[in-house]
Amino acid sequence: MTLSPVEQLTSRVYGDSFKLYDIEEFEKFLEPLKVRYQQNNIDPQVFKGKRCLDAGFGSGRGSIFMAQNGASEVVGIDLSEKNVQTAQRWASHYGYSNMKFYQGNLQALAFEDESFDIVWCNGVLHHSDDPNTGLDEISRVLKVGGYMWLYLYGSGGVYWNLVDVIRRELKHTDSMHCLALLLAWQVPYGRVAEYIDDWYVPHCRRYTIADLNEKLVGLGFDDPQCLTGGTPYDTSYKVHVQGQGDLFGEGDLRYFAQRTNNRLDRSIQLPDINEIGSAYQESAITLEFVEKFNVISQLITRFASTYIPEHLFSAQVGGFRSMQMVLRDMMSEPNPFDVNRFNQHLDKIITDLSLD
Ligand SMILES: C[S@@+](CC[C@H](N)C(=O)[O-])C[C@H]1O[C@@H](n2cnc3c(N)ncnc32)[C@H](O)[C@@H]1O
Numbered sequence: 001m002t003l004s005p006v007e008q009l010t011s012r013v014y015g016d017s018f019k020l021y022d023i024e025e026f027e028k029f030l031e032p033l034k035v036r037y038q039q040n041n042i043d044p045q046v047f048k049g050k051r052c053l054d055a056g057f058g059s060g061r062g063s064i065f066m067a068q069n070g071a072s073e074v075v076g077i078d079l080s081e082k083n084v085q086t087a088q089r090w091a092s093h094y095g096y097s098n099m100k101f102y103q104g105n106l107q108a109l110a111f112e113d114e115s116f117d118i119v120w121c122n123g124v125l126h127h128s129d130d131p132n133t134g135l136d137e138i139s140r141v142l143k144v145g146g147y148m149w150l151y152l153y154g155s156g157g158v159y160w161n162l163v164d165v166i167r168r169e170l171k172h173t174d175s176m177h178c179l180a181l182l183l184a185w186q187v188p189y190g191r192v193a194e195y196i197d198d199w200y201v202p203h204c205r206r207y208t209i210a211d212l213n214e215k216l217v218g219l220g221f222d223d224p225q226c227l228t229g230g231t232p233y234d235t236s237y238k239v240h241v242q243g244q245g246d247l248f249g250e251g252d253l254r255y256f257a258q259r260t261n262n263r264l265d266r267s268i269q270l271p272d273i274n275e276i277g278s279a280y281q282e283s284a285i286t287l288e289f290v291e292k293f294n295v296i297s298q299l300i301t302r303f304a305s306t307y308i309p310e311h312l313f314s315a316q317v318g319g320f321r322s323m324q325m326v327l328r329d330m331m332s333e334p335n336p337f338d339v340n341r342f343n344q345h346l347d348k349i350i351t352d353l354s355l356d
Contacts, residue, residue: 001105003105004129006129006202006203007129009200009202010080010127010203011080011081011083012175013196013200014078014197014201015082015086016082016176016179016196017179017189017192017193017196017197018082018083018086018193019082020189020192020193021059021190021193022189023093025189025190026061026090028190029190030061030065032234033061033065036227036231036234036254039229040229040230040254041229042256044065044069045070046069046147047069047070047071048070049071050070050071050117051072051075051116052071052117052118052120053076053138054074054076054120054121055076055106055119055120055121055138056077056078056079056121056125056128057076057087057101058083058087059083059086059087059090060076060086060090060099061090062149063091063099063101064090064096066118066120067091067096067098071098073098073099074098074099075101075102075111076099076100076101076102077101077105077106077109078101078103079104079105083101084102087099087101106121106124106125106128107128107129107134107137108133108137109141111141112141113140113141114141114142114144115143116141117143117146118146118147118148119138119146119147119148120149121148121149122150123152125150125152126153126206126207126277127202127204131152131205131270131272132215132266132269135215135219135270136219136264136266139219139220139221139264140264142259143259144220144259144260144262145259145260146259147256147258148221148258148259149254149255150254151252151254152206152212152253153207153252153253153277154235154249154251154252154253155206155208155250155277155279156206156250156280156282156286157235157247157249157282158248158286158327159328159331161282161289162323162324163199163324165290165293166199166297166320166323166324167199169297169301169316169320170200170316170317170320173313175196175199177313178195178313178317181313181317182195182317182321187321194328195320195324198324205276206249206250206276206277206278207271207277207278208278208280209226211278212255212270215270216255216257217268218263218265218266218268219259219264220261220262221255221258221259222260222261223260224255224257225255226240226254226255228241230254232333232334233331233332234251234254235248235249235251236251236252236253237251238251238331238337239251242336243336244336246283246285246286247286247337248337249280249282285339289342292346292347293323296346297319297320299353299354300320301316303315303353303355306355319349323346323349326342327342
């Protein structure tokens with residue numbers, strides 16, 4: 001199969017990180033899927049007896065989740081040949097023989113129209129070369145009356161702003177070099193995968209609910225509703241349940257949407273402003289954080305270049321990892337995000353790194 005240069009990189013980023021998971025980390029990785037179904041009152045038995053497509057299956061956790069809930073057949077498509085091996089390993093581990101994983105591109109699916117009862121596409125399209133064609137395709141193969149589980153990144157907010165600063169600084173570095181460092185530091189595999197994913201995947205687009213809803217309606221999903229329940233760190237939960245839209249932008253865009261008619265209007269396009277998806281106006285509070293992320297990034301570079309130039313890269317990875325870890329850990333707390341505590345944390349880093 002021929003992959004574009006960007007797809008080759010994407011496939012490498014995910015192939016290398018997903019193969020690392022051991023059973024303990026994989027079970028942990030499955031957990032949020034269960035929580036999201038519970039918290040949004042979706043009965044996971046909806047998969048019972050259904051033919052399901054896992055579009056961009058990665059490690060195969062969505063496939064396992066669907067099979068655990070009674071899917072009669074799961075077919076997976078992913079760019080990465082390594083992911084095919086990883087997902088097959090998990091299917092055998094859990095004893096499922098009704099799953100088939102293939103290397104392929106969801107932008108050109110070799111399946112008949114309306115040939116699946118459920119399509120699962122979790123965290124994939126924003127990383128693909130052509131999200132519009134991908135969404136058209138996975139809608140085409142879904143039966144009218146069937147459901148699509150869809151997750152796309154929502155625009156804006158402090159998390160993506162930190163990730164963007166890190167992506168900019170690490171742009172010309174190599175994901176394998178970073179992976180080696182994180183593994184040598186014994187960072188848990190799930191976290192390694194998160195950092196490599198966020199920092200090195202070539203496309204990392206985000207959308208607004210309005211833009212995505214318009215596109216979904218055009219593809220036959222009348223009245224699509226963005227899900228609001230989730231784990232404490234899901235930004236959709238922070239925005240819609242805890243009211244912190246000024247910090248977390250649009251929040252994660254998760255849907256369990258029914259295809260209610262066979263409309264397939266490919267002319268409605270998700271925007272791609274500057275190749276990052278939808279345009280988004282950040283809040284003043286988020287912009288203040290961005291300023292501090294930039295200051296810290298410059299200080300790390302100055303600090304390392306002055307004292308340990310040959311270790312600039314490891315200083316950057318170490319510093320960025322600790323910032324993202326603190327942010328993620330604080331987001332995982334059940335209470336609303338504590339802005340003051342995060343500000344104090346950033347101020348302390350700035351003081352520590354300001355040597356003169
Ligand atoms: C962030 S991972 C998500 C994996 C999985 N869906 C999950 O939720 O754990 C994104 C996956 O999408 C795959 N991918 C990206 N673009 C794709 C495309 N055009 N066709 C098929 N797979 C694609 C990548 O190889 C990667 O495994």
